[in-house]
Each structure stands twice: as C-alpha cells, then as structure tokens.
Amino acid sequence: MEEEKGKYINTEFGKVPSDWRYCTFKDVLITFSSGATPYRAIAEYYKGKIRWISSGELNYNVIYDTLEHISEAAIKNTNLKIHEPGTFLMAITGLEAEGTRGRCAIIGAPSTTNQSCLALNGTGKMTTDYLFWFYRQYGSYLAFKYCQGTKQQSYTAAIVKKLPICCPKDHQEQTAIATALSDTDALIASLDKKIAKKQQIKQGAMQQLLTGKKRLPGFGEGNKYKETEIGLIPDGWGVIKVGDAFQFLTTASFSRDQLGSVGNVQCLHYGDVHTKYDEFIDFNFVELPKVIGKRGLSYPLLRDGDIIMADASEDYTGLCKSVEIKNIGNKKAISGLHTILLRDRNDVFENGFKGYIFKINEVRKQLIELSTGMKVFGVSKKNLEQVFIPVPTKPEQCVIAQILTDMDKGIAQLQEERDKYIQLKAGMMQVLLTGKIRLMKN
Template identity: 40%
Template structure:
C-alpha cells in the first residue's frame, strides 16, 4: 500500500477529545475522593495504582468509599469497558480497559480520566493499544507539568492526536492481533510466576530441612560461620575512577542489589573495570566467593549477596560497601553459598543486628557471629542442583517471554502506524 503522507490512506488523525465527540460525558475526570471518604466496604474505588500500561492491575488491598460519599460527591459510576487514562506519573498517560471486577458500583479518583468513545465508530481495544505506544507517551511527556507530582491536565490530554483507521473493522482486526499476543504474554507471565512460587516453596523446605532429598538423612549440624571463613579486602573507589574496559572487574554495592539472579557471572555482567594500578593491593575474588552488600534501604534486603561463578579470564575485586567472604568449601559448598541469604535463621540473625533507620547496615562481625544449621556438603550440592534446574527452566521461560515482547513491539510499530494493513 502506498502511503502519501504520514497518515496512511483510510486513516485519520483525531484528538482524544475529538474521538470523545467533544463531549464531557465521554471524556471526564474521576471524583475528588479524600481519605475521609475511604472505607473497607461499599463502593469500589479504582486508584492510579490499578492502571497499568495496557492492563488493569488488581490489588490485594482493595479500596472503597462510603455509599453516603458516593451520593454526596455525586460520583460518576464507571462502566465495564471504560477506558481509564491515568494523568499522574509514572508514566502519565498509561491506560487500561476496566474489566468486570465483580463490584456492583465502581468509581475512580480525580487523577484518572474516564474515556468513553462511541462504540459504533471506535474500537476501545485498538485505542488502549495505541495509548501504550512510545509515540503516545512522548506526546504525554511533552505536556506533563508539576514539580513534586508530575501530571498532565485533562485538557492537555484531550488535545493529543491519535492516528486511527476510519474503518472500525480495521481497528478491531488490529486490536485482535495485538490482543492475541497480550494473551500469550499473560499466560507466560502466569507460568513464570507459578514457577517462581514453586521455587520459593522448595527453598523454604529444602533450606530448612523440612523436606529431604532422596538418599540423605541424619541431623544437620549447627556451624558458627566465623570459624569457617576468611574476609577479603575490598576497595573504596569512586565511580569516577572506573573504566569501560580493562581486565579487573569491580563488583560494586549497586551490582549486587541490581541483579535479579542469585548467581552472578562476572564474564557476562556489565560491571565496570578498575585500572590495574588502583587494583594492585586488592584481594582477587574467585569462583565460590560470596560478596555481600553491606547495607540496604529495606530490612528485607539485608544480607543480599552474590556468589561468583565462572570468573574466567577476568580478575574480579569487590568495591565500596561490599563484604567479600571466602568460606571453607568443606562447610559451605560451591553453588549452595548463594542460598545462604535465604536460610531463615541467617536472615533473622542479620536483620536483628542490622543498624540504622532509613538504611540498614550489616558488617563482618554480624556475618561471622551467625550460627546456621547446615546439611553435609554432599546434600548442599544436591540441593543447589535442584535450584539450578529450576533456574534453567525459568531462564528458558523468560527468554520465550522476551521474544514475545519483541514480537509485540514489532507488531505495534507495524500495525498501529498502518505500515502493515490487516483489512
């Protein structure tokens, strides 16, 4: 198909307010609900946190307002299928379609715009896909105001242009194609969440001895960690002293808290490098060494660590705000050390001793004084192998999800610009 301008033949460019037929009844804000109106039962309240990019997010902690508040505020009841656009960052402009959430009456807050285009001319599935594109968010960002709370006004939101097929059948075909990929992603996300939950349950059982693997029996032994470890020297180098390339990788506090993996492989992690001259007197780390972050912004993060695996051709040193530990491998086996941070008695010990209020700090004496009940090294290896198998499966599932995300992005770029036509 030949495109004679930026708008394909058979498409039109309309503002959000134009799509709402320039009627306030079709494009209005939610209600000015304050804390005094909120209760634990009554009329369901949809808040900004319920609105994701293209999807509705149900929360465990549901909010409601009083029936009397619904009347006194003259609230606008929502309808299933309403498009809800969040005017508050982050990101401002994100939108979803209100599903059937099982409540008879539903309202939303003032920072959410209620968008009800004519269903005879506009497919809301197409619109919610368009309102999830980078182009849309770029337009929103250009109109965002405020200092403490970034938001876009409804009038500014209503002026943003949307490219849309004139034929509703084409809108619906695009919405269906993209919706099918969304369904695939939702299924993949659910499966990944299930696998994570299974692993979490296995960790709670296997790391405490509540469940034993076949072939293992006997009591676990309590070990004082300080009797079986060596603390390694770390650097105190600033970010300005680090380089983009070199030989000595520098494991920083942020690299530990920034990784989602239990095991950190320095050969593939984008860690910065420390110049040789700066690293000369620092202890080199090797496979099986455990590196802790010495502080966390929340108590649950105290004791977070990574175990080095497959260091390979690079040398690795630990840096500022880290505690590097080399354990006796006859007490803590390679692979199992990564899970020390998840053993409940170790977690409890570090969190009890952690100092601070806004930032919780741990230190070498806290780690050394911990007494932990441990299985034999052979059982540790078997336990870590179970977790490794689970991680391998999760990695494969997450790779499949990443491919589906790329597919969705490519489809959006092609279908929501009219570059590829389905009708």
C-alpha cells in the first residue's frame, strides 16, 4: 500500500483518506464462525424457544426474531453457538444468485444460525455497525471477485478473512458514518410504511366503491340492492361478462431480445405489466422498448382505455394483472408477449375507470376459480370471457375514478419522495464509505 502525495491512498475501492485503514477482514474483525442445521428427523429439536437464523432471513436488517426456533438439546448435540446482539451475519453459500450476493444482517437478540451464515464480531479497530454499511455497499462486488465454486459459489471463513476492507481508524467516525446512513434508511422505511398504509386504504376504498357497498353523495338514494351473479349490487347498476364488454385483439410475441431503443412502435411486455405498473400506464411518463423495424405495425395499435392483461403468473396475486392505457396521443404502441389486449366493445366503461375493475375481490375470486396450471397459473381467453364484472352508472364511474385517481396521486408523491431519499442514500454510501466526505474532523 503506497501513500499518494496529499491525503489519499489507492485501494481496491478507490481512493480513501491516508489516515484510514486499508486491510483485510481478519485484521479488524473476529469470530468467523458458521452454524449448522439440527437433524430434521428429530422433531423435538425444533420445539424450543432459541432463535435459529437461516440465510434467507438475511435481508439488510436487524433480526429480532426468527422463522424457526430450536431447543437446548439441538444446540448441545449440534455444537451450535448462541451469538449476542450486534453480531454481523453474511450469507456464504449460493452466492451465484443475484438475490443472495451481498446479503447481510445484524443480530438483534441472542440467536444461533445455520451453516449458510457466517458470524463476525467487531474489535477495537472496527464496529459491526460500520461493517454492516460497508458490506451493503461492496458485498456483491466482493462475492463476484472472491467467492469460489462452479455450480454453487460460496465463501469459507478462510476466504472471508482475506477480504479487503477500508475504514476510519477512529470508532467515533465509524459510528458517525453508520448513524447517518441508518437515519436515512429509517426515513425511507417510514415512507415505505406510509405508502403501504395509503395503498391499503385505497384497496379498501376500491373494494367498497366498485361493488356499491359504499355510495357517494348524490348517488344511491334509498340504498336499494339487487342479487346478481357476483352478489348484491345497487339498483341502477348492471353486471356484464368480460366477453360481452370487451373484444379480444391480437397481441405480438416479440421477445426482449427483439426489442430495443430504436424504432417507431413501442411494445408492452408482460413483465412490465407484472412489475412496473399498477392500474394505468400513462404514456406522458412512459417510454417502452421498441420493435426493431416495421414489424410492429402489423398488430393493433393501442388506444386510450385499452386494457392490457398478463396472461400468466407464478402466484394467484399476479393472476391476470391488468393495466389501462392513458394519454397515448400520437405515439404508436402494441401489446406484446404473453399479454391479452381488451378493448371496450359497447362503450360500457369510462376511460380512467377500467384500470380498477379487475382488482375487486368478487372478480379476483372468479379468476382464481377459472385458473389452471401447477407452477405457473393462467386463465384462458375462453374462461376470461365468462367472468362477471359490475357496471356502475357512467356518472358514478367518473366520480369513483376521480377519487381513486386522487389517492393514486397521493401515493405517487410519497413514492417520489421515497425514491429521492433512496438516491440520496446511494450517494451518501459512496462518499462516506470512501472518505470523500468526512463527518468528523481529523
């Protein structure tokens, strides 16, 4: 390690202050022990009260309780160690998987672990709070470079001891860095809770409003109801089959590899429906991958009010996930691989309302009952045509849609604020963990 002219030294992680340590894990940390799995055939081993952590529970978190608990006999006969709060845990097996690389946690209450977790403790040279944030930043990089194995990439204690690390020499500076990042993380977590609460409130409002159980001022005087195929709905409302309300249009089958950034026709992939959007895709703010060449023009172009539905899902929660098209204007777009394109057949629903109609329990229940598959679930077009959906009067559709849209805007504002803090935290990690910004004077 050669000191540069000035105040910095070169490290594997870039330049860091010359008054920092640049060393290996074994120079500043202790323990380096993994756990074990008590023999599953002895049921009594898993009837105790002692916390037992598996690597799947490491999620950049503080672990106060565990999915499974074991007995004193399991600890004695498996030679397990109970780790104290503050112990750092890192996943050491299966690191070829993107979701596992870099996973870590801090023990919040006395616990044992399985063999896929490596426990490390701090010393007078490093705190585990600082280690937690350092590893969150560089854990994936370290796994790519240093873990071993062909089919399954893993660490051993010997490998981990040789991993490089940089840190301030002063515990107080380490603590200041960890505290600043933890405070930002806590703010993000609080925003996530607010978002989840507002989404829950919106889901409840959607269920009540779209089934007529809650009527809005100016609608439903007398609150009379009638029995239908989906239960009681207000007088003045109707019920219609999907096949009578919508026509099914042709969709494309372009794979991701056949889409790019250049072209005249955008293409909505089923993966986008599942992961990127909720009830609507607003083309004022969206730019989708494009079909290369002119092949996209042979398929129906999307219009405002069209419903795009994913035709398969790995679980029931994503079954027939759907979105409504908004503000497409003069843009050209088509519905792509593994999607179903529904277009209003008889002007039954108002635009801006249709994005919500497949979300209520009465419709979801029908979709689940009509689904087929073992590992992947789907509903055939023939079965989808038979699903009943409620039809409020058009004036009531407009008011319901406005209420839900306003809720969506409130959620979106919180998500935008949360995302800004996520970006801020990423920037903070980069500059604080390399000493580009110091939180304490030298």
